[in-house]
Structure formats: C-alpha cells, structure tokens
Amino acid sequence: MTVYHFVGIKGSGMSALAQILNDMKYDVQGSDYEKYFFTQKALEEANIKILPFQKENIQPGMTVIAGNAFPDTHEEIEEARKLGVPVIRYHKFLGDFMQKFTSIAVTGAHGKTSTTGLLAHVMKGAKPTSYLIGDGTGKGEQDSQYFVFEACEYRRHFLSYFPDYAIMTNIDFDHPDYFANIDDVFSAFQEMAWQVKKGIIAYGDDEYLQKIQAKVPVLFYGFGEENDFQARNVVKETTGTTFDVFVRNTYFATFKIPAFGDHNVLNSLAVIALCHYEDIDLDIVKERLATFEGVKRRFTEKTVGDQILIDDYAHHPTEVKATIQAARQKYPDREIVAVFQPHTYTRTQAFLNEFAESLRLADYVYLCEIFGSAREHVGKLSIDDLQEKIDGSRILNEDDPSILETHRNSVLLFMGAGDIQKFQQAYEQFLAQKNQ
Known part of the structure; x- marks a missing residue:
C-alpha cells in the first residue's frame, strides 16, 4: 500500500488533508x-508520524504531497525526484481527490474558514461529509457523499479545483505581495x-461578486432586497443573533445562531442557501446552526480573572473591524x-490607513512588531508607522506584557495571522506567576 509522505505536514491545509487520508485508512506520515x-496537536492525536526534514525520509514506493511553501529545491522533494517517487503539489492532489464526492468549495x-467549518458542521448532521478547513482541521468519512473544503485565492491556487459548488463570501484586495490590485x-x-x-x-451585497459570470446558476445572499436569500429582522443580543430568512421575498424560516456580528449572519445565510x-x-439546518461552536483561532475565548481573552486570526482591516x-x-x-x-510588511504597507481606521474602533490599542514573511523583502516600514496613525496606541513588548493587567474587567482581543499567540501566552504566564 502506498505511503503518503507530506512535506510540510504542519501547514494548515496539509495537516487537514493528512487527517482526512488517515481517517480513510491510507498510510500517512x-x-x-x-x-x-x-x-500538530490533531496530527499527534491521530498517531500520524511527524519527522524532522531530511532527505532520508523519502523511500521508494511512496507518494510525496508537497506543501506550497516549499520550493522544488527542498531536499526531500529533490530526493523524491532522484528516486522517481511521484511528487504532487497540495492543491493539485486536492483537486483530483475531490472528484470522488459532491464537492463544495x-x-x-474573508470568512472562508468560519464558513467552511459551519457548512461542514451543518452538512454532516444530514449526510456523510468529509471536510478540510483552513484552521488545520480535516475529517474523512469513508462513505462520504459530500466534500466541503476551503479554497484559497492566494497565487490563484484555487484554479486547481473544479468543484460542484462554490460559496463566494466576498472579493476584497488582499495578498498585495501577489495581487496587483482589486481587479487582479x-x-x-x-x-x-x-x-x-x-x-x-x-x-x-458585494459590488464585485454581482459582476461574476458563470455557466451555472448564481444565487445571491445578503441583507439587500434584491438577494435571492435575504436576512431580515436581525436581532443582536449578548447570547447570539436571531434573524428571518426570506427566499425571493417570501418568508422561509427564522434562525438563531450563537455567534456575533453581521459577518456571522452572512456566513450562516450562505450555508442556508446551499442546504x-x-x-x-x-x-x-436550524438545529446544527444553533449548535456550532466555531473554528480554531476565530473569536476563541477564555476567561482569566476578570478579563476575557479572545484569540482571533483577523489580519486584514475588514476582519479587524468585524472582530x-x-x-x-x-x-x-x-x-x-x-x-x-x-x-x-506588504499587507501592512498597503493597508496602513485602513488598519488604523479599524483599530480606532477599540477603546485601547496595543501593537506588536510586524510578523514578516519569508516571501517578501523588508523595506523601511516598521510598527512605528502604524502607531503614529492611532492616537494613544502603545507598542507591546513580549518580555513585559504586564501593562495589559491595568485594563480591569475588559475584553482583550489578540488579533493576527503570525505568532500573536505568544503575546497572549506571555501575558497568561505573567498572571499565573503573579498569582502563585
């Protein structure tokens, strides 16, 4: 039996795919x-072997699935080619794999991960469903009818996919290191x-998505009257959100979700429309929407003393505002x-004013050093450039997060796609030591 070897198995898509193949009884490492x-926690719980990078990991008879972050010059990929072991890029493998099911991209x-997680939770309540979520969660059902997966636009990777359905949550300018502008x-x-x-x-309600052309029906959802699926009478409470859904202006049903903010109403509408x-x-659908607990790193809450600490992946001004x-x-x-x-750096530079605008919606703002990426050249930009645009904001030092303790009874939102979690961990450790 073929062994599937993942180069870069800790990547969020890669680890999810490894879990799916493992669930389906394939041999995975x-x-x-x-x-x-x-x-890696989910991989370890599934007893999937994780090795340090070295060319000796590659053996004849394997199939190598290569993460997008690793070039063809990576030692394991080079070794595979030398041994004649097939090397398939992650998105190419996924594109072929999903043909076995009714696939939903x-x-x-914004909103891909949360919507994928919500759709998977709802669908699996009705039919056997496999799913791959961008927070590193994957589940493979051996008799799956549906395959729900997150499809990323970065570097046009999603063009490897020919899904049965696609949910498109919005079009916004992001990944300025790759895309030239919104038209791109x-x-x-x-x-x-x-x-x-x-x-x-x-x-x-997205002006760009209104222009989308397709060979298949396009159903629109949103708050505006002209949508096929419209949310009306939205009631926002501290326990969640209730709203009515009208299908082509006819009352359909009332839904309650244990989630907050307009973006979660929209994610739910997309799922309701597809179902x-x-x-x-x-x-x-009603029962599953009401029991969804969210995905990793999306408004993940914990209470410490009299403060609420929330970990969130928000890394674009639109997401920061929504959070x-x-x-x-x-x-x-x-x-x-x-x-x-x-x-x-490229995203920070492109959206400097927009980040400042979104962050000003908070009562206080602390900024952490920019998390750079291996794929960009660092210019003169620094965190000070953002701080200058937000009155009263301060730079937070990982070595001394004690200043956060002065915000009694507050909600601390730790936001970012880099290693923002280390700042939250440092603060929790500081509190734990202080209270010993």
Whole structure:
C-alpha cells in the first residue's frame, strides 16, 4: 500500500488533508520544522508520524504531497525526484481527490474558514461529509457523499479545483505581495467561477461578486432586497443573533445562531442557501446552526480573572473591524482592548490607513512588531508607522506584557495571522506567576 509522505505536514491545509487520508485508512506520515505549531496537536492525536526534514525520509514506493511553501529545491522533494517517487503539489492532489464526492468549495477574501467549518458542521448532521478547513482541521468519512473544503485565492491556487459548488463570501484586495490590485483579485475569482459545475452561492451585497459570470446558476445572499436569500429582522443580543430568512421575498424560516456580528449572519445565510439548494432537511439546518461552536483561532475565548481573552486570526482591516464589532455585541458593557500584530510588511504597507481606521474602533490599542514573511523583502516600514496613525496606541513588548493587567474587567482581543499567540501566552504566564 502506498505511503503518503507530506512535506510540510504542519501547514494548515496539509495537516487537514493528512487527517482526512488517515481517517480513510491510507498510510500517512510527514515532515516539517521542529518548531511547535498549533496544527500538530490533531496530527499527534491521530498517531500520524511527524519527522524532522531530511532527505532520508523519502523511500521508494511512496507518494510525496508537497506543501506550497516549499520550493522544488527542498531536499526531500529533490530526493523524491532522484528516486522517481511521484511528487504532487497540495492543491493539485486536492483537486483530483475531490472528484470522488459532491464537492463544495468555500472561497472569498474573508470568512472562508468560519464558513467552511459551519457548512461542514451543518452538512454532516444530514449526510456523510468529509471536510478540510483552513484552521488545520480535516475529517474523512469513508462513505462520504459530500466534500466541503476551503479554497484559497492566494497565487490563484484555487484554479486547481473544479468543484460542484462554490460559496463566494466576498472579493476584497488582499495578498498585495501577489495581487496587483482589486481587479487582479476579481479576475482570479472570475476564472474560478467558470470552473464550477453545478451552482455558485455568492454574497450579493458585494459590488464585485454581482459582476461574476458563470455557466451555472448564481444565487445571491445578503441583507439587500434584491438577494435571492435575504436576512431580515436581525436581532443582536449578548447570547447570539436571531434573524428571518426570506427566499425571493417570501418568508422561509427564522434562525438563531450563537455567534456575533453581521459577518456571522452572512456566513450562516450562505450555508442556508446551499442546504436549500441541496434539499437538506430544514430542521437539521436550524438545529446544527444553533449548535456550532466555531473554528480554531476565530473569536476563541477564555476567561482569566476578570478579563476575557479572545484569540482571533483577523489580519486584514475588514476582519479587524468585524472582530471588534462582534466583541462589542457580546460584551456591550466592557472595555474592548485590541492587541494587534500585523502580518507581512506588504499587507501592512498597503493597508496602513485602513488598519488604523479599524483599530480606532477599540477603546485601547496595543501593537506588536510586524510578523514578516519569508516571501517578501523588508523595506523601511516598521510598527512605528502604524502607531503614529492611532492616537494613544502603545507598542507591546513580549518580555513585559504586564501593562495589559491595568485594563480591569475588559475584553482583550489578540488579533493576527503570525505568532500573536505568544503575546497572549506571555501575558497568561505573567498572571499565573503573579498569582502563585
């Protein structure tokens, strides 16, 4: 039996795919840097072997699945080619793999991971469903009918996929190290739309998605009247959100979700629309929407003393704004403190003013050094450039996070896509030592 060897198994998509193949009883192992990464917990629990990178890991008879972050010159990939072992890039393998199921791609500049997680949770309540979520979670059911997966637009990777359905949550300018501008982003989504085989569920209040053309039906969802699926009478409470759904202006049903902010209403609408199209039982959809606990690193809460600490992946101004607004809905009487680590110099440079604008929605702002990426050249930009644009903001030092303790009874939002978690851990350790 073929052994699948993953080069870069701790990557969020890679670890999820490894879990899926392992669940389906394939022989799976992988290699990566020895540094701890949050995705490895699930791999370890599944007893999937994780090795340090070295060319000796590659043996004849294997199939190598290579992570997108690793070049063809990587020692294991070079060794595989030398031995004649097949090397398949992650997105290419995934594109072939999904042909066995009714596949649903979830894509968009924001909300992909949360919507993929929500859709998988709802669908598996009705039918055997396998899923791959960008937070490193993957599950393979041997008799799956559906395959729900997150499809990323970065470097146009999602063009490897020809899914039955696509949910498109929005089009926004991001990844400025790759995309030239918003029109370049739109062209990638338009190309993806031509590849969808059965139907597209798109956010209709997005001016770019309204222009999408396709060979299949496009159903729109949103708050605006002209959408096929419209949310009305939205009631926001500290326990969650309730809303009515109208299908082509006719009342359909009322839903309650234990989530906060408009973006979570929209994610739910996308899922409701897809389930309606696939004739999934309405009672199951209602019950599953009401029991969804969220995905990793998306508004992940913990109470420490009189403070609420929230870990969130928000790394674009639109996401930062949505996260702060969600915190305001759930905790209207508490002070909201943003602790933000920008992710990549190119993104920070491109959105300097927009980041400042979004962060000003918090009561206090702390900034952490920019988390650079191996794929960019560092210019003169520094965290001070962002700090200058936000009155009263301060730089947070990982070695001394004690200043955060002065915000009694507040909500601390740790936001970023880099290693912002180390700042939260440092603060929790400081509190633990102090209270010993």
